[in-house]
Amino acid sequence: MQPMWGLVPKLPLYSAFYRLGRPVLLPFSLVVSVSYRCNSRCKTCGVWRIPSNELSPDEWRKVFSHLGRAPFYLTFTGGEPFLRSELEEIVIAGAEACRPGVITLPTNGLLTRRIVEETDRICAAARYTQIGLNLSLDGVGPEHDQIRGVPGNWDRAMETWRGLKELQSQRKNLVLSVHTVVSKFNIDRIREIVDGLQFLEPDSYITEIAEERVELGTVGWDITPSAAQYAPVAGYLAARARAVRARGLARFTQALRANYYQLARQILERQTQAIPCQAGWASGHIAPNGDVWSCCVRAEPMANLRETGYDLRPIWAGKVGGMRRLRASIAAGECACPMANASYANMLLHLPTVARVARDVLIPTRPLR
Numbered sequence: 001m002q003p004m005w006g007l008v009p010k011l012p013l014y015s016a017f018y019r020l021g022r023p024v025l026l027p028f029s030l031v032v033s034v035s036y037r038c039n040s041r042c043k044t045c046g047v048w049r050i051p052s053n054e055l056s057p058d059e060w061r062k063v064f065s066h067l068g069r070a071p072f073y074l075t076f077t078g079g080e081p082f083l084r085s086e087l088e089e090i091v092i093a094g095a096e097a098c099r100p101g102v103i104t105l106p107t108n109g110l111l112t113r114r115i116v117e118e119t120d121r122i123c124a125a126a127r128y129t130q131i132g133l134n135l136s137l138d139g140v141g142p143e144h145d146q147i148r149g150v151p152g153n154w155d156r157a158m159e160t161w162r163g164l165k166e167l168q169s170q171r172k173n174l175v176l177s178v179h180t181v182v183s184k185f186n187i188d189r190i191r192e193i194v195d196g197l198q199f200l201e202p203d204s205y206i207t208e209i210a211e212e213r214v215e216l217g218t219v220g221w222d223i224t225p226s227a228a229q230y231a232p233v234a235g236y237l238a239a240r241a242r243a244v245r246a247r248g249l250a251r252f253t254q255a256l257r258a259n260y261y262q263l264a265r266q267i268l269e270r271q272t273q274a275i276p277c278q279a280g281w282a283s284g285h286i287a288p289n290g291d292v293w294s295c296c297v298r299a300e301p302m303a304n305l306r307e308t309g310y311d312l313r314p315i316w317a318g319k320v321g322g323m324r325r326l327r328a329s330i331a332a333g334e335c336a337c338p339m340a341n342a343s344y345a346n347m348l349l350h351l352p353t354v355a356r357v358a359r360d361v362l363i364p365t366r367p368l369r
Ligand code: SF4
Pocket: 273, 277, 278, 279, 294, 295, 296, 297, 298, 330, 335, 336, 337, 338, 339, 342
């Protein structure tokens, strides 16, 4: 596995890329959407309505071989990624070609057998990569089913979780997380939900704010909690993250997470980038059909990988497509959002934030009562 610390010496180069335009570096955090198909009908997402002209496993193989060792974080998402019958093949191809430190797979947990069996084989094949399985739970019991639009979803998700927990005793590179989307539908009960999910004993618990994203087809849906609603929640989540007893990298991750919640609060309050967004430099997103985006919130296709023989580099270097124009717009602050994937990369590249995270790592916090 690439150690996380291997990324640290490269961070100044990413800062130079953002400020000076060189050296041109491929993103260290890359999200790959393998399909828009989904068997959930969430109140916060309409991605399942969007047709996807999906890249084949062979096409993905070519993409990964061009990427080489650039990505440290590789996320395979959807839709529901496990609906894609070749998911395992695609993920393993990415793991073998890129050798990332971390692969993340979000899931709604509906396809129990497929999720557990494929996760097992992915963990076995990508032994030197941390495989993070994130189970999405937006409420406890019937509340979850209601938000996700699938009767019985909670029970099936629980069955999947039990299977994954069992698997974890054999697969040491498997990390199990629970992920909650904080939206207008659950913000008023979020403390009870967060506390109510802890019986699952996840390795980590993460939340993200429901956003109006072009990718999800949710622009104009009015699903994002207001800044006033989110502020106390951010304080609670940050205190929880700081109170987790962890060591080494896990402690650093918790400190980063605590700072993310405060950053998300500031972004909602100010409606501006509270720290510079480096999506389009340090992080990026590839759509199911090979379109290249800075991020899924803007989801503006810069060019398609099929046009460049599946090589991201000419698109990322601005030789093909509209990357330069998009970067100018992002650097000018023409957009702002608390999207987690981009935010974590942004935080690693922002020295005052890194200093705050370091302080949180060094100064112990009292356990939460
Ligand atoms: S601020 Fe948000 S919308 Fe704008 S580029 Fe960054 S991640 Fe995308």
